[in-house]
Amino acid sequence: LAKTTQPISMDSYEGQEVNITCSHNNIATNDYITWYQQFPSQGPRFIIQGYKTKVTNEVASLFIPADRKSSTLSLPRVSLSDTAVYYCLVGDRGSGGYQKVTFGTGTKLQVIP
Amino acid sequence: NAGVTQTPKFRVLKTGQSMTLLCAQDMNHEYMYWYRQDPGMGLRLIHYSVGEGTTAKGEVPDGYNVSRLKKQNFLLGLESAAPSQTSVYFCASSFGWDSGANVLTFGAGSRLTVL
Numbered sequence: 001l002a003k004t005t006q007p008i009s010m011d012s013y014e015g016q017e018v019n020i021t022c023s024h025n026n027i028a029t030n031d032y033i034t035w036y037q038q039f040p041s042q043g044p045r046f047i048i049q050g051y052k053t054k055v056t057n058e059v060a061s062l063f064i065p066a067d068r069k070s071s072t073l074s075l076p077r078v079s080l081s082d083t084a085v086y087y088c089l090v091g092d093r094g095s096g097g098y099q100k101v102t103f104g105t106g107t108k109l110q111v112i113p
Numbered sequence: 114n115a116g117v118t119q120t121p122k123f124r125v126l127k128t129g130q131s132m133t134l135l136c137a138q139d140m141n142h143e144y145m146y147w148y149r150q151d152p153g154m155g156l157r158l159i160h161y162s163v164g165e166g167t168t169a170k171g172e173v174p175d176g177y178n179v180s181r182l183k184k185q186n187f188l189l190g191l192e193s194a195a196p197s198q199t200s201v202y203f204c205a206s207s208f209g210w211d212s213g214a215n216v217l218t219f220g221a222g223s224r225l226t227v228l
Contacts, residue, residue, distance in 0.1 A: 034215040043117075043203045043219025044156070087155070089215055099163075100171060101146060101207070101215055103156040 004088045009108040018075045020107050022088030025069050031091035033064060033071045038085045038106070047086075048073070075109075083111045115139055119204050119220035126194045126227045134189040134223050136204030144209035145187035146171075146217065147179060149200040156203065162187055163209060194227045201225075 005023040012018045024033065032051050036044035048055055050062040050071070061074040075082055085106040092102050117138045126132055136145065143164050148156040148171075158171030162181040176198060178190045187206075191198060201224050205217040 032215055036217075041201075041222070043205070043222055044217070045219070046216050049216060085155075091215060099144070099209065099215070100158060100161050100169065101205075101217060102158050102172060103148070105155045 004090060004104045006086075006088055006104060006107045008105065009110065011110045011112055012078055013112050014079055015077050018078050018082075018109060020073045020075075020086055020088075020109070021070060022073070023070050024088070024090045027068050027090050033062065033068075034089045035060070035062065035073050036087045036089065036103075038087065044087060044103075078109075078111050080111050080113065082109065084109060117204055117206055117218050117220035119202075119223045121223060122221065123224050124226070126191075126225065128195060128227060130194050131190070131192050132194065132225075133191075134202055134204075134225075136187045136189070136206075136220060138185055138187075138206040138218070140206065140218065141184070142206035142208055142218070143184075144207045145181065146205045146207075147177070147187065147189045148203045148205065149173065149198075150203060150222075151200050159189065159202075191225075194225075196227045199225060199227045 034049040035047045037047050038044040048060050048062045052064050055062045063072045085108050087106040120135045146161045147159040150156045157173045160179040162168050165184040168179045180188045201222045203222050204220040207217045
């Protein structure tokens, strides 16, 4: 099973770039790396997904080194509205080879004015 | 499109009562999931389904049952509610392909309190 390890919490000032790193030493060859954002009292929301190198969208960038044993979510110039919990996930093969998606504890990002 | 809809949004039960949470998705997703989230904690997978008529156990399945009789619906049942099942329950769905399997769409959650 591919498990992930993230920092429990991070603080950042408004306007700064925030990098959250996730370790996934047992990632399988076919697994993708996916990040979600969760605000209080809401369900998680998909942010970005990647397999290798770098992926960028309008919200964030995802950096994945060649060995794929870690990944870094980069949020440019954060604002107070980016205060949330961020989860890193990799594929988790359940019985019969199907994907059961399990979440770790996530990283609680607090943006400070 | 409504996406993923959960009903009810709030429910209070007494210990020993039973209830069913309904999850409905209109995206033709193959996979569906039920999670619970306790205050200040991450999400824990209860049960999941990889297609109509299938179900499988997640990390914390005890005390819950599920059914997927129709592709668009995934039901979570509590036969005899206990205070330890007080939580927020989230349903999610995905296409279930290798790259899309982890791109889940979540519902707004159902807050359950067991007294």
